[in-house]
Amino acid sequence: MNKQSNSELFTLTYGALVTQLCKDYENDEEVNKQLDKMGYNIGVRLIEDFLARSSIGRCQDFRETADVIAKVAFKMYLGITPSVTNWSPAGDEFSLILESNPLVDFVELPDNHSTLIYSNLLCGVLRGALEMVQMAVDVKFVQDTLRGDNVTEIRMKFIKRIEENVPAGDE
Amino acid sequence: MADEAPFQFLHSEVIEYIYKSADSGEENGRNITKLENMGLRVGQGLIERLTKDTARFKDELDIMKFICKDFWTCVFKKQIDNLRTNHQGIYVLQDNKFRLLSHLSAGKQYLEHAPKYLAFTCGLVRGALSNLGVKSIVTAEVSVMPACKFQVMIQKS
Numbered sequence: 337m338n339k340q341s342n343s344e345l346f347t348l349t350y351g352a353l354v355t356q357l358c359k360d361y362e363n364d365e366e367v368n369k370q371l372d373k374m375g376y377n378i379g380v381r382l383i384e385d386f387l388a389r390s391s392i393g394r395c396q397d398f399r400e401t402a403d404v405i406a407k408v409a410f411k412m413y414l415g416i417t418p419s420v421t422n423w424s425p426a427g428d429e430f431s432l433i434l435e436s437n438p439l440v441d442f443v444e445l446p447d448n449h450s451t452l453i454y455s456n457l458l459c460g461v462l463r464g465a466l467e468m469v470q471m472a473v474d475v476k477f478v479q480d481t482l483r484g485d486n487v488t489e490i491r492m493k494f495i496k497r498i499e500e501n502v503p504a505g506d507e
Numbered sequence: 508m509a510d511e512a513p514f515q516f517l518h519s520e521v522i523e524y525i526y527k528s529a530d531s532g533e534e535n536g537r538n539i540t541k542l543e544n545m546g547l548r549v550g551q552g553l554i555e556r557l558t559k560d561t562a563r564f565k566d567e568l569d570i571m572k573f574i575c576k577d578f579w580t581c582v583f584k585k586q587i588d589n590l591r592t593n594h595q596g597i598y599v600l601q602d603n604k605f606r607l608l609s610h611l612s613a614g615k616q617y618l619e620h621a622p623k624y625l626a627f628t629c630g631l632v633r634g635a636l637s638n639l640g641v642k643s644i645v646t647a648e649v650s651v652m653p654a655c656k657f658q659v660m661i662q663k664s
Contacts (some may be wrong), residue, residue, distance in 0.1 A: 346514045348552045352545040412509045
């Protein structure tokens with residue numbers, strides 16, 4: 337009961353947040369942006385928590401990163417294991433397919449919020465977390481069960497490696 | 508535990524958002540109220556699922572004990588450490604290591620920020636109680652970080 341109830345706490349709190357944002361902002365686009373921003377703020381801190389708990393070393397490549405995200409991180413924090421599919425030929429883009437999305441349990445989008453990306457926080461979290469390990473990525477939802485799709489699909493694209501800041505004088 | 512982390516991070520970020528988005532002249536009270544109201548709704552939803560299969564409660568004290576044990580364990584993975592009451596509708600719930608405060612330093616300078624981190628939970632308790640048919644006012648105070656006390660005043664309707 338504990339595990340389920342704890343994810344309900346998160347799900348319900350997330351719902352209350354989205355409701356508050358919809359009250360505060362006039363349009364869905366603003367809410368989406370805010371969710372992404374908040375997710376980013378969470379991501380840059382969550383990565384430390386993740387690295388401390390999982391003792392995963394540096395990933396060798398983007399494929400390994402994808403596996404760690406799906407099989408370790410999602411499992412650890414949300415109790416689900418998305419599948420990693422639809423790799424681009426260049427190996428710089430992939431999809432996470434979520435059969436179920438804990439954030440949307442019991443949620444229905446009202447009619448006047450057709451462009452709301454309800455779970456957009458997740459995109460920000462992934463983006464922020466990866467930035468802290470020197471990866472600039474683009475993350476977005478391409479399918480959403482809340483909007484009538486069969487599955488929820490998050491598309492992740494590797495943009496570039498972020499150079500670590502080297503203090504001046506440290507050659 | 509890892510699965511507590513998402514809520515804790517989200518809770519902190521919600522507080523940041525409420526305070527950042529407030530107008531500069533806005534009083535602290537309004538922000539505390541916003542946080543409390545969010546907690547209220549979550550508490551109502553949570554208690555509904557928690558008590559789906561529970562037998563009816565004997566009395567008010569029974570309800571408070573449930574909050575201290577089952578509800579607190581569900582939300583914070585631990586029980587309330589101490590429950591006191593004057594048997595006249597006032598209950599004090601003491602948590603010696605409140606999860607949502609443990610990331611704040613124990614220094615005095617953080618005491619003034621502590622109320623922000625208690626507001627949502629006050630709402631949570633009030634919401635849980637309201638769905639159990641108990642009307643209340645819930646306040647909280649920090650004595651020594653990270654220990655805090657939640658005071659529940661039952662309102663007779």
